Amino acid sequence: MKVLYFAWVRERVGKPDEDVTPPASVATVGDLIAWLSGRGEGYAHAFENPRVIRAAIDRAHVRADAAIAGAREIAFFPPMTGG
Amino acid sequence: MTATMRLQQEPFDAAAEARALTHGRTDIGAVVTFTGVCRGDENGEPIAGLTLEHYPGMAEAEIGRHIEAAERRWSLRGVTVIHRYGRITPGEDIVLVVTASSHRHDAFAAAEFLMDYLKTRAPFWKRVELAASGGVSGWVDAKSSDDAAADRWGKKKPGHNQAAE
Numbered sequence: 568m569k570v571l572y573f574a575w576v577r578e579r580v581g582k583p584d585e586d587v588t589p590p591a592s593v594a595t596v597g598d599l600i601a602w603l604s605g606r607g608e609g610y611a612h613a614f615e616n617p618r619v620i621r622a623a624i625d626r627a628h629v630r631a632d633a634a635i636a637g638a639r640e641i642a643f644f645p646p647m648t649g650g
Numbered sequence: 651m652t653a654t655m656r657l658q659q660e661p662f663d664a665a666a667e668a669r670a671l672t673h674g675r676t677d678i679g680a681v682v683t684f685t686g687v688c689r690g691d692e693n694g695e696p697i698a699g700l701t702l703e704h705y706p707g708m709a710e711a712e713i714g715r716h717i718e719a720a721e722r723r724w725s726l727r728g729v730t731v732i733h734r735y736g737r738i739t740p741g742e743d744i745v746l747v748v749t750a751s752s753h754r755h756d757a758f759a760a761a762e763f764l765m766d767y768l769k770t771r772a773p774f775w776k777r778v779e780l781a782a783s784g785g786v787s788g789w790v791d792a793k794s795s796d797d798a799a800a801d802r803w804g805k806k807k808p809g810h811n812q813a814a815e
Contacts, residue, residue, distance in 0.1 A: 649774025
């Protein structure tokens, strides 16, 4: 699946997007955050406070307990500050 | 209803957008135009400018869902939403919401609803560049007052995924 990062999450991870293949035990958005956090220092920094991280599956907002099965595109970003 | 939504780097002309919405129409009795403008300070510190990052694809989808929600909730004749991205300097326009209806209440309420949701749900992020200290920049923190403003419109928010709430 494709994972995208925006704003300071993107800066800390060090890339705007990537393709990842998490193990089958990674079932929810929260699981994916925990799994990504273990991929390196930048990821750990980006996801150090999972409660502030917002997520979207296939371009619609989801909560951390959302299942990721069948997702094509999962995005992680900070709370939004547009308008 | 006529709905127009654009994301663009270049400036927009709020008056021209409002005119375009009512041109040749006699069923519209009220037009509300809201323009969000880049202030020259952030928490009291002068800024040189800000850069707006967005999530292409989702930003359009999310704004579109909120326009549809506004249309279901109020009697609207037309809606135009334009949100800029990229670098914007103080005094420049950032976002435009134009709502048109037969009577003023619907246009006023829908414009406020759309702005409250644009601020808290549309995937845009502002990075400010301070005028002092060599142009140090940082991401703007989300305000809890903006969440409260969006929450007052009711628990049920638009979107395909209600689990997101």
